[in-house]
Each structure stands twice: as structure tokens, then as C-alpha cells.
Amino acid sequence: MFPEYIIILIGLNHKTAPVEIREKLSFKTSLSHPLEKLKSQIPSFKEAFFLSTCNRVEFCFILERFKKEEFLRDFSSFLEKESSFKWKELKPHLYFLENEEAVKHLFEVACGLDSLVIGEPQILGQVKDAYKDALKYRTSGLVLNRLLHRCFFVAKRVRTETGIGGGAVSxxxxxxxxxxxxxxxxxxxxxxxxxxxxxxxxxxxxxxxxxxxxxxxxxxxxxxxxxxxxxxxxxxxxxxxxxxxxxxxxxxxxxxxxxxxxxxxxxxxxxxxxxxxxxxxxxxxxxxxxxxxxxxxxxxxxxxxxxxxxxxVEENLKERQKEAFRAKIIIEEEVLKFQKWLKELDYHPTVRALSEKAERLRQKELSKTLKKLKNLSEEEKEAIEILTKSLVQKMLYFPINFIKKSYHEEGRYAVSLIRQIYNLDETEEDTTEIEESVEKKKILSKKENKKENSKKMIIQ
Structure with a gap:
């Protein structure tokens, strides 16, 4: 991940805190949502997510690394104000996780591995509802959007590939x-x-x-x-x-x-x-x-x-515990994939990915064109090759220059914008699907033009 940004997760659950502490931090009786309060009281974070259930209360933040100490001071004051507990009383019950540990924890929560009953499915719905709140209060951005969507994907994968949700456990x-x-x-x-x-x-x-x-x-x-x-x-x-x-x-x-x-x-x-x-x-x-x-x-x-x-129930719980080991292997794999995605938000990999994608598209379209123009000489083919390379390089100059100039000001958000515009995170299947869609549109467009021409001839 960018050295200047960190993912930090702060929370407590049924393992770390009694119900009298959890209920004071649940915000269930509060008139305004905690994300709304955080936005107005703590300006030092970039993104935020809040999850509250009967067994856990968790906050996940994206913030600039150099603001970490300032943020923790502000956040401790915020919790003291909202819970009526002193920070010294609360801190022993809280867990603080950063970066890959925070990602791994969120994946485990979404899969039901951190629940009172292993593999219970209700928690995934609660995570989805909490994500909707983050979208509603505009506290979820590039990283949390991706992270939470991966949570949903990992939970689905664990349910499909393991038997962790099988058997009655109530x-x-x-x-x-x-x-x-x-x-x-x-x-x-x-x-x-x-x-x-x-x-x-x-x-x-x-x-x-x-x-x-x-x-x-x-x-x-x-x-x-x-x-x-x-x-x-x-x-x-x-x-x-x-x-x-x-x-x-x-x-x-x-x-x-x-x-x-x-x-x-x-x-x-x-x-x-x-x-x-x-x-x-x-x-x-x-x-x-x-x-x-x-x-x-x-x-x-x-x-x-x-x-x-x-x-x-007890027999089924034993079976779920066996399946939990398989689920953890899947989660480890998905954490590595998420870390890879974060690293690719850096400026150099994005420039390289953009150039490589443009070159692949150039070669593919050039090949199609040359097949249709069979009577070209070698000199003419070389001239078209030079022309297409020159056009691609000139078109790439603007997004690459934008990344380089804005990188230190906007960081990963500038990089993310380019990656989204040019679909740099698409899979091979996505690419094939897009290309097939473009080809279908071309065919439909040709058919429509033929129909229009036929209509004009009939009218004439």
C-alpha cells in the first residue's frame, strides 16, 4: 500500500468486552449515525466504516500515516464522549489492527469465523447494511469500496468451497x-x-x-x-x-x-x-x-x-470447526490478492499497465486492419505501424502526465481514477466480454445503416 496511507481497524467483541461495555458503544439509541458524528468531529481520516451488532462494535478507517497519532487522540476523545467511559477503561477491551491484519479480520468477520457461532450467515447481511450506511454518509471511497466488495466475494467463496455453513447450530x-x-x-x-x-x-x-x-x-x-x-x-x-x-x-x-x-x-x-x-x-x-x-x-x-x-448442534459445531481451517486458507489467499491490488495503485505499475494495455489494443486493431488491406507493400505497412505507435504515444502522454503531476497531491486517488477510466483492473474474461460487446455494436450499427440506406432508396 502507499507508505503515506494505512488501514486501521479498532473494535471490541464478545471475546474482549462484556455486554455492558458493548451496548454503550453500539450507538443504537443515538439520534445521529456515528459516521455522521465522526465526519463532523474528526477531520483526520479519509474513509470510514462502522459495524455494530449484538456481539461486536468495529470501526475501520483509511488515513494518512503521519496523522495516525493525531487521529488516535481525537478518536479516543470521541469514544469517551459517546460512551461515558474513560479511555483507560475502554482501551484494554479494544483491538487495534493495521493493514493486512485489518483486512484479514474483516474477511473473517464477513465469513462468520469471528462470530459467537462459527459460520453463522446473519453477519454478512449486517456487514452489507453497514456498507450501505458508509455509502449513504459518503465515508467509503476507493479502498473501502474495494475492500468491502472483496469481503462479500470472499464470504461467497467460503460458503461455496467449504461446509462451514452446513448443519444446524441453534x-x-x-x-x-x-x-x-x-x-x-x-x-x-x-x-x-x-x-x-x-x-x-x-x-x-x-x-x-x-x-x-x-x-x-x-x-x-x-x-x-x-x-x-x-x-x-x-x-x-x-x-x-x-x-x-x-x-x-x-x-x-x-x-x-x-x-x-x-x-x-x-x-x-x-x-x-x-x-x-x-x-x-x-x-x-x-x-x-x-x-x-x-x-x-x-x-x-x-x-x-x-x-x-x-x-x-454440538456435532454440527465440530464439523464447522473443521471447515473453518479450510476457510482460513481461502482468506489468507484473498488477503494476498488484496495487498497486490493496493500495491498496483502505485504510480509506476499503473503507467506500465496503461502502456501495455494500449500496445495490446494497438497490435490487435492493426492486425485486423492489415488483414483487410491485403495489397499493401512492406513500406506502406511500416508507415501504418509508425503512425499507430505515434498516435498511441501521444494519446498516452496526457493521462501519464496527469498521474506524475498529481501523484504527490492526490496520491492513490489520481492513480485510481486512471485505472477506472482505462479498466486496468479488468480480467481476461472482462476484456473478452468488452471486445465482444464492441463487435456486436459494430455489427448492429452496420445493419442499421443498411436499413436506413434501403429506406432512402425506396423513398427515392
Whole structure:
């Protein structure tokens, strides 16, 4: 990277700070966005990105190296003001990462490797939302734009090339996965929620997203059942109606907090005939248990309690940890690629890349032209060669001169502008695609000219 600029990441997470510190720095209750505040209070950074979730708060900055000390002083004052903590209290909980370490960390965050649950996918959506905020408040520029887009690319690559996102790693999702294995498709299935615990509601949402089309809610407090039924467009019942409601259900999720069994063996046995012995899948995630264990002995009734689900979760977590090693290899490779891109923003590689691209295009177009002009003498071919070289050199003089003159004033931004205008970061596939597009436009243009000429002849 340019010696005068650095990437610096400052943050804390569930590993380094307790929730009482994280929540004070989350900015969730603030009327204005932290990026907006940073712009008005700290003028010493070039670009900034802010990420806040229940498990982490992170700032990533691009700044001039010689302003680093000044920036850290201003930033420490900013955090003290916003959190009501003294810098001495905050600093032990913060991590400070620079350049490739900061890049590697962002990649790991986007891939879910730094999450409380390894490989969880929600964090990528949160990173994307944070990037939208940086665009909205105009704090993301050349480097952060590229860096965050690479984050999204790396996360997609890790998901595609490893099994880090596989398997259920939450109790609610494990319940959903088990139901799918036993019942097959969840389409046109009826889900019954007994009780209104948070974990049960989460499992409930997984089933609905998986295709379950009918929702039943039975609760001791009928008003709560009605409230949830309205939320999920379902039907509300009291616990006294449970035997009749069980007849309608394919999947039961129970979480009542009752001191004794809510669903007994006798209750389920009494409704099997009315159900025509259709499979009944019961997930008991209550502690103490809601469902009598003997229920599992009934024909076509499948009962799982929270311990069964925990075993599934722990096994899947072990598998994800193995896949995390493969993900880290991919991340190391992508960090090197990003460093290479940063180095290529220097002035000499850009001038060389521009000259080489212009020469490739010159040779390609000259070759096409000479094939059409078959009767040219060697002297005429040489004259055209000299002419095209001269034209290219004169056209390149202006962008190269612009880079040299503005390099010390604008640094990588001048270089970046030239690289974007001339597509110097394109791949071979990009080049082929562009050239094919140009050729198609030429063909279409010729066809349109022929049509116009034909119209004119007809009119005449």
C-alpha cells in the first residue's frame, strides 16, 4: 500500500468486552449515525466504516500515516464522549489492527469465523447494511469500496468451497432440520406452537419459511395466543383445547414453562385414530419438559427434547470447526490478492499497465486492419505501424502526465481514477466480454445503416 496511507481497524467483541461495555458503544439509541458524528468531529481520516451488532462494535478507517497519532487522540476523545467511559477503561477491551491484519479480520468477520457461532450467515447481511450506511454518509471511497466488495466475494467463496455453513447450530434451527428429515417436505404442513417461549417462536419462524402453510397457537393466556396468531396469520386456542388442536397438527413445538407435563401419552394416544395415524413430530424445548417421554413409544409419533437437539448442534459445531481451517486458507489467499491490488495503485505499475494495455489494443486493431488491406507493400505497412505507435504515444502522454503531476497531491486517488477510466483492473474474461460487446455494436450499427440506406432508396 502507499507508505503515506494505512488501514486501521479498532473494535471490541464478545471475546474482549462484556455486554455492558458493548451496548454503550453500539450507538443504537443515538439520534445521529456515528459516521455522521465522526465526519463532523474528526477531520483526520479519509474513509470510514462502522459495524455494530449484538456481539461486536468495529470501526475501520483509511488515513494518512503521519496523522495516525493525531487521529488516535481525537478518536479516543470521541469514544469517551459517546460512551461515558474513560479511555483507560475502554482501551484494554479494544483491538487495534493495521493493514493486512485489518483486512484479514474483516474477511473473517464477513465469513462468520469471528462470530459467537462459527459460520453463522446473519453477519454478512449486517456487514452489507453497514456498507450501505458508509455509502449513504459518503465515508467509503476507493479502498473501502474495494475492500468491502472483496469481503462479500470472499464470504461467497467460503460458503461455496467449504461446509462451514452446513448443519444446524441453534436449537431452533436443529428442530427445523430434524422435522425436514422425518417429514420430508414441509409444504402444506400444519405447525402447532404450544406456549410462547422465544426459542419456540424462533423455531416456528424457521418452519414457516420452510413452507409450512398453516399456523396454530395454544397458550395458557389466550390474549398472547391471539397476539401471535395475528402476527403469523394463524389460529389461537387455549391449553384446554389442546387435545382437539393436536388432531390438526403435523408438527408441534412446545415451550410453556409449566411445572408438569402439558402433553401426555394418554392425550396423544386418544387422538391417533382421529388423525388416521398420520406422522406427528413433537419438539419439546421446554425445561422442565412439557411432553411425557412415553409419548415417543406411540405409533408414528416422533418426540425430541432439548438434549436430543443439543447433540445435533454440538456435532454440527465440530464439523464447522473443521471447515473453518479450510476457510482460513481461502482468506489468507484473498488477503494476498488484496495487498497486490493496493500495491498496483502505485504510480509506476499503473503507467506500465496503461502502456501495455494500449500496445495490446494497438497490435490487435492493426492486425485486423492489415488483414483487410491485403495489397499493401512492406513500406506502406511500416508507415501504418509508425503512425499507430505515434498516435498511441501521444494519446498516452496526457493521462501519464496527469498521474506524475498529481501523484504527490492526490496520491492513490489520481492513480485510481486512471485505472477506472482505462479498466486496468479488468480480467481476461472482462476484456473478452468488452471486445465482444464492441463487435456486436459494430455489427448492429452496420445493419442499421443498411436499413436506413434501403429506406432512402425506396423513398427515392
Amino acid at each position: 436449537i431452533s434451527y436443529a428442530a427445523y432440520e430434524l422435522a425436514k428429515k422425518i417429514l420430508g417436505s414441509l409444504k402444506n404442513k400444519t405447525v402447532l406452537l404450544v406456549g410462547a417461549g422465544e426459542m419456540a417462536e424462533l423455531a416456528f419462524m424457521h418452519f414457516i419459511s420452510g413452507g409450512a402453510n398453516k399456523v396454530l397457537i395454544a397458550n395458557r393466556t389466550l390474549s398472547k395466543a391471539v397476539e401471535l396468531a395475528e402476527k403469523f396469520k394463524g389460529e389461537a386456542y387455549s391449553l384446554e383445547e389442546l387435545p382437539n388442536v393436536l388432531i390438526k397438527a403435523d408438527i408441534v413445538i412446545s415451550s410453556t414453562g409449566a411445572p408438569s407435563f402439558v402433553i401426555t401419552k394418554d392425550m396423544v394416544a386418544s387422538i391417533l385414530k382421529a388423525r388416521r395415524f398420520k406422522p406427528l413430530f413433537i419438539i419439546d424445548i421446554a425445561v422442565p419438559r412439557d411432553v411425557e417421554p412415553e409419548v415417543n413409544k406411540l405409533e408414528n409419533v416422533f418426540l425430541y427434547d432439548i438434549d436430543d437437539l443439543k447433540e445435533v
